[in-house]
Amino acid sequence: MKKGIHPELKLIxxxxxxxxxxxxxxxxxxxxxxxxxxxxxxxxxxxxxxxVDTEGRVQKFRNKYGDNY
Structure with a gap:
């Protein structure tokens, strides 16, 4: 690697x-x-x-496929 072109890293x-x-x-x-x-x-x-479920889509999915999806 070339010297002087890389930034100096610090542990903070x-x-x-x-x-x-x-x-x-x-x-x-x-x-x-x-x-x-x-x-x-x-x-x-x-x-x-x-x-965020405003139309009940998540509940409809869970009713159809269960909680083990």
Whole structure:
């Protein structure tokens, strides 16, 4: 590799609003995030609120095929 053309990477700690800290290699100095894998509802198992069904299509599908699809 040529010297002097690649950016300098630093190991930083990314801080989430929930208090979790993650380490990443990046060119930036300081990163603060609102959601991470510790506090995001999808990763915590709260998937019930992710389905928005206004016409009953999900229930119709579950009635037809069951919950084991």
């Amino acid at each position: 700690t990314v801080k989430c609003t929930c208090g979790a800290e993650h380490k990443f290699w990046t060119m930036k100095e300081d990163i603060k995030i609102d959601l991470c894998s510790n506090c995001h509802p999808f990763y915590k198992g709260d998937t019930g609120s992710l389905i």
